[in-house]
Amino acid sequence: MCVGDRAAIFGIELPASTFSQSKSGDRLTAEPPPDVRRLSTGKKAVFALATLAAFFLVIEVALAVIGFPGDRIVDDPYVGFTGALPLMQASVGPDGDAVMTTAPGKLRLFNQQWFKTPKPAGTRRVFCVGGSTTYGRPFDDATSYSGYLRRLLPQVDPSSDWEVINAGGVSYASYRVAAVMEELADYQPDLFIVYTAHNEFLERRTYASIFATPDWQQSIGSMVRSTRTFAAIDAFVDLIATKQAPADGAVGDDGLAPPLADDDRGIEMLPGEVDERLNHTVGPSDYERDDAWQAAVVTHYEANLNRMVQIARSAGAAIVFVEPASNEKDCAPFKNQDSFFDDATQRFADGQYDDAQSLFAKAIDRDVCPLRATTAISKAIADVAEDQQVPVVPFARRLRQQCVEDWGHSCLGKEYFLDHVHPNIDTHRDLAVWIIETLVQSEWMDGTAPAAEVVAAVDQAIHQSLDPQHQGVAFRNLAKVMHWSGKFPEASRHAEDALRLLPGDPESQFVLADSLVRMGLIDLAIDRYQRLMDQQLYEPALLRFAVLLADTGRLDQAKPYTLMATAAAKSSTRRSALQLLVRIHTALGEDQQADEAVRQMRAEGTSADASGY
Structure with missing residues (x-):
């Protein structure tokens, strides 16, 4: 039976052009209708x-x-950490309840904090996270915005028991x-307040994966990572990795699981704790x-x-960002290569x-x-907040408004900050108030912004509690940091702040005197050095003062301080003091003493060349 016959049996009418007689005349062959075309490669x-x-x-x-x-947490695609220790550890509170306290190994960079576990009924738990501003530097938690929130929130909404935990880490980047x-997501949080922006450029990272990937591919990758499908695949991979991981007992002598190498996840591994680039240089x-x-970055x-x-959302908590x-x-600028700052000042x-x-x-x-948040960093906060519908505390905007009211301009400066980024205590207070206003406006909490008299009472209580x-000591440390970074006007100002609270403090006087020299x-520097030496012979300042006196032609005054510096325990100081002594004796015509100083230098293996002075 031919194809046409089979078609007729099933009642199918085929066009005449569908079949043609074969050359032999005894077979029909199918031909495609003229309107059927092959798909192009592009269409395929x-x-x-x-x-x-x-x-x-x-x-x-x-x-x-x-x-x-859909909001499953995925790993950081760029960095991981080796040998990282947890921030909190289990302990027992004074009343015998189970609590989590800041691990002793973390207290160098974090405030001592504690909270009960599990969270008591009726408690609203707020974690403040970020860098040293959240910590409260140059002071601590007591005068930070976290400390103010801890006292203000119960005044605004007394219907809840408020817990505010300061989890800000010094020099911590995002x-x-x-x-x-x-x-912290494991400890029943209700809210995360995130102020992280100024530390993004502190640590070395290579970002080889970013540089090796085109922008369009990064954008697609970011989109894919936000899907449930990716989250499901990621969860499956985690499950397999967990099954293949060492048993609980397979840890190192330090109690930590063996760290992953760079190649294991294709990301860069950073040390468990902050390792600032500035720690490896003189500035x-x-x-x-x-x-x-x-x-x-x-x-x-x-x-x-x-x-x-x-x-935050995977833990059922709200989140707000601080601008x-x-x-x-x-x-x-800490390292300036243009005239923008000078032009701005003019x-x-x-x-x-x-x-x-x-x-x-x-x-x-x-x-x-860059040790301050750049415009691009601020824009990233605004973009993510808009995309993710996250409230933003308008810290910079509100502070500028206040600056206009207080000073007639909106250029933020020492009126509100102790150094490049750390707010003074009053600014921490204002930030806490603006955070509460944002929480009320976003309907996360009931109530209204705290009344002026409430804020004033809390402010007074905090100031009265200060030591x-x-x-x-905090101001002295700040002065030392500013001096180290080459910001001598700021260093001198903070040294004076320290001396008002620590009258006669030798280290603060030394920082102040050397800053004045720089x-x-x-003349002011010599006066400050002399006041220090009249108070006590402060060994770290002996050689600096002697050099200053010698450089200004006060050789007779310089000589006794130089002689005392030659007895310094530090060999480099002793060698430099001997070189200066040769110069002084020679300039004063004291040839015999100069020769004796040269012999002493040679005995210690030090060059007698004093040309450096």
Whole structure:
């Protein structure tokens, strides 16, 4: 039976052109109708992509229907940590209840905090996370915005028992803050307040994976990581890894599981605790301009903000970001290669405040050693907040408004900050109030912003609880940091702050005297050194003072301090003092004493060349 016959049996009418007689005349062969065409390669590709997209859409919808979480926390795609210790450890409180307390090994960078576990009924637990501003530097938790929140929140909403835990880590950047949040997410948080922005450029990272991946591919990767399908695959991989992981007892002598090597996850491994680039140099000199690296830092920062949102929401907690603010007017760039700051300062002096503010922002953005949040960092916060519907505390905007009311301009400076980023106590108080206003406006909590008299009462209680000795030491440490970084006007100001609280403190006087020398205020420096030496012969200052006196022609005054410096325990100080002594004796015509100093130098293996003085 031929094909035409079979078609007729089933009632199918075929066009005459469908079949043609074969050359032999005894067979019919099928020919395609003229309107049928082969698909082009491009159309096939489009069809394949559409099919693939439909397939994953079905999976995505199915995962949503069965309730698979869309906000599952994924790992940091760029860095991990070796040998990291947990922030909190189990302990027993004074009343015998189980509590979590800050691990002793973390107290160098974190405040001592504690909270009960499990969380008591009726308690609202707030974790404040971020860097040293959250910590409360240069002081501590007591005068931080966390400390103010701890006292203000019960006044605003007394219906809850409020717990405010300060989990700010000194020098912690967003990738370390996110790791802290992952740990704290296990302790029944109700809210995370995140202020992290100024430390993003502190540690070395190579970002090889970012530089090796085109922008379009990074964008697609970011989109894929936000899907339930990716989360499900990631969960499956984690499950397999867990089954293949060493048993609980297979840990090192330090009690830690063996760290992953770089190649195991394709990411860069950082030390368990902060390792600032500045710790390995004599100042910001280690930094060189690298716009590509800074752009990669911002990309990583934005990814971490998104991770923080995932972490909070996966724990059933709310999250708010704090808009960063910093001292732009009274803190020059740490490593300057342009004139933006000087131009801004001149415009400010001329009363051209808007132009000045714009130039101050450019100076921060172009700082080769960026220790303040740049415009790109601030924009990343705004973008993620808008995309993820996260409330933002308008810290910088509110502070600028206040600056206009207080001073007639919006250029933030020493009126609100103790150094480049750390707010003074009053600014911490105001930030706490603005955080509460944001929480009320976002309807996370009931009540209204605290009344002025309530804030004043809390403010008074905090100030009365302060320890002048503790504050003085904090100012002294701040002066030392500013001196080390080459910011001598700021160092001298903070040394004076320390001396008001620690009268006669030798270390503060030394920092002040040397800062005055670096500022070219020689007579004031000599006076400060002399006051220090009249009080006590402070060994670290002996040689510095002697050199200053010799350089200004006061050789007779310099000689006794130089002689005392030759007895210093530190060999480098002793060698330098002997070299200076040769110079002084020679200039005074005391040849015999000069020869004796040369012999002593040779006996110690020191060159007698005093040309360096």
